[in-house]
Amino acid sequence: MRPDRHLQGIQGKQCHREVTENILTYFTQDELAACPAEQTERFTNPFRYAPHPLVRLAASHVMERIEASEALSEVFSEGKMLGVLVVGSASGIGFSAAFSGNAGGRNFIEGFVPPIYDLLDPAGHFKIREAEITALGKRIKAVENSESLSELREELVSIQERRDEEIGLMKARMAVSKRERDERRLNASDEGELAELVRESQFEKAELRRMRLGWEERIADVRERLEHATAEVTSMKASRAAMSDELQKWIFRQFIVHNALGEQASIGEIFAEQGSVPPGGTGECAAPKLLEYAYRNGLQPLAMGEFWYGLSPDTAVRTHGHFYPSCTSKCGPLLGFMMRGLDIMPDADICSEPFVIHEDEHLIAVSKPSGMPSVPGLDGRQSLQEWLDAGYSATIHAVHRLDMDTSGVIIFAKTAEAAVHLRRQFEEHSVRKTYMARLSDGPSLAARGRIELPLGPDYDERPRQKADISQGKAAITDYELLRINPDGTADVFFSPITGRTHQLRVHSAHTFGLGRPILGDLLYGAHSVGRSAVSPRLCLHALSITLRHPADDIDMTFRSLVNGFSEQA
Numbered sequence: 001m002r003p004d005r006h007l008q009g010i011q012g013k014q015c016h017r018e019v020t021e022n023i024l025t026y027f028t029q030d031e032l033a034a035c036p037a038e039q040t041e042r043f044t045n046p047f048r049y050a051p052h053p054l055v056r057l058a059a060s061h062v063m064e065r066i067e068a069s070e071a072l073s074e075v076f077s078e079g080k081m082l083g084v085l086v087v088g089s090a091s092g093i094g095f096s097a098a099f100s101g102n103a104g105g106r107n108f109i110e111g112f113v114p115p116i117y118d119l120l121d122p123a124g125h126f127k128i129r130e131a132e133i134t135a136l137g138k139r140i141k142a143v144e145n146s147e148s149l150s151e152l153r154e155e156l157v158s159i160q161e162r163r164d165e166e167i168g169l170m171k172a173r174m175a176v177s178k179r180e181r182d183e184r185r186l187n188a189s190d191e192g193e194l195a196e197l198v199r200e201s202q203f204e205k206a207e208l209r210r211m212r213l214g215w216e217e218r219i220a221d222v223r224e225r226l227e228h229a230t231a232e233v234t235s236m237k238a239s240r241a242a243m244s245d246e247l248q249k250w251i252f253r254q255f256i257v258h259n260a261l262g263e264q265a266s267i268g269e270i271f272a273e274q275g276s277v278p279p280g281g282t283g284e285c286a287a288p289k290l291l292e293y294a295y296r297n298g299l300q301p302l303a304m305g306e307f308w309y310g311l312s313p314d315t316a317v318r319t320h321g322h323f324y325p326s327c328t329s330k331c332g333p334l335l336g337f338m339m340r341g342l343d344i345m346p347d348a349d350i351c352s353e354p355f356v357i358h359e360d361e362h363l364i365a366v367s368k369p370s371g372m373p374s375v376p377g378l379d380g381r382q383s384l385q386e387w388l389d390a391g392y393s394a395t396i397h398a399v400h401r402l403d404m405d406t407s408g409v410i411i412f413a414k415t416a417e418a419a420v421h422l423r424r425q426f427e428e429h430s431v432r433k434t435y436m437a438r439l440s441d442g443p444s445l446a447a448r449g450r451i452e453l454p455l456g457p458d459y460d461e462r463p464r465q466k467a468d469i470s471q472g473k474a475a476i477t478d479y480e481l482l483r484i485n486p487d488g489t490a491d492v493f494f495s496p497i498t499g500r501t502h503q504l505r506v507h508s509a510h511t512f513g514l515g516r517p518i519l520g521d522l523l524y525g526a527h528s529v530g531r532s533a534v535s536p537r538l539c540l541h542a543l544s545i546t547l548r549h550p551a552d553d554i555d556m557t558f559r560s561l562v563n564g565f566s567e568q569a
Helices: 029-034 053-067 070-076 125-144 147-187 191-254 267-272 286-296 331-338 384-389 416-427 503-509
Strands: 080-089 092-099 256-258 264-266 300-309 355-359 363-368 407-413 432-439 448-452 455-457 465-467 476-484 490-496 540-548 555-559
Touching: 029 053, 053 070, 053 080, 053 092, 053 300, 070 080, 080 286, 092 286, 125 191, 147 191, 191 264, 191 267, 256 286, 256 331, 264 267, 267 331, 286 300, 286 331, 355 555, 363 384, 384 407, 407 416, 407 555, 416 540, 432 503, 465 503, 476 503, 490 503
Parallel strands: 407 540
Antiparallel strands: 080 092, 080 300, 256 264, 355 363, 363 407, 432 490, 432 540, 448 476, 455 465, 476 490, 540 555
């Protein structure tokens, strides 16, 4: 390990270089001896990682610090994402801590790194402009809810109703008159009387036109006064939108970050390179705060992790003391820039090859290993479909998928007709699937049960899913407890009734589900600060699939019993 690695070029470019003892905490020699540090030669991939032992140790120290302080416990108990960064310096190996966003309305809390830029400074440009925008919003609301504007709206409605009523009565009288004229016309004896009837009809029609015109003039007058009164609101709303847009762009210019190559850029510039605009709150997460503090103070980033502290939210999977990957919408492009110059730890290699379980002229059933994508993606990995295509001259059709990290049986069609038949079965939920999973230690489990928790995409943190009671799609899973293992983990059988993305993973991990993440699940918090059962892979295996064969509609079951994490299936 070389503590001075990647720091050239950072010196002399920083806003501040003072490292205070209450922010940087050094590990003791005993702690370093107990936690092998060889893996810190390559930096954490923040979007896909198992926390390094030193990261878990640092997180436990942070949690102990919070729990020992009544003030800190109050600030963080409602739930907050925290982060730790293990760093090297001339004085040794230590760590710093950060929180995402602000905590209790504060950006600065003793013992945590400062923000990249302080938006909460009461005398700063942001707070001053924010106050102006807020004041303008109040003025808009006051005018919109003013008595005079309300009276004009009511007058417009009233006058339109009176117009419709009077015109309706006029038309009714005209209908009666017409019937009388029609009777008189039948008995008319001379041209003069007939001419008089025509004049009466023309007069009534003219009266109706004059009545309509009169009402339209009165309505136009009220509308003009109403439009004049609302024009101020429209103008103020346009001004507020322009002020908000300008302030957001200003924020993105103030957040200047660095990387291990000594380069610097604003958040706005980083996202502009990718043709996008930063989401609100970009730069305020724990991970970029930690890296920026390290670069500004000549520290070498070695390993990093983010974990949840406090109450679990009702939507996203967040459990106290569990580690989670960085968000992708805000931190994806940002951390991509900030980690330039660091040697990033790659994903684990695929340890096994797929094998064919069954094949006929219509379909292929294959056992997919963990770590192999089902279909081609953007990361260059060979997918199972490509592996099959390499062995066949005909086109292989995907009809369903397994997560990259899930192993087990998966079906492909060998003809277009078979693909249509099989896809329809998956869409209609008539396919019966059984999975085996090993769950992390956690709450007690019933012998069997059903989980009904609607799911929807977590747009800020793709590809993760979240519980969404109001707008999510129905997601139903039956489970059966197979055994509790000596280390507290649990082996279960899952029978998904629906087939939502990450359904079994979210239903396992969410506090409204089983509250036990699947072992090895890097997305949904299988690794915790206090204890973390180690698994090199996601312990989720598709044991069997039962479906109707596309040729004769006879039920067939395909099984894959070798799951790679349990000797018994």
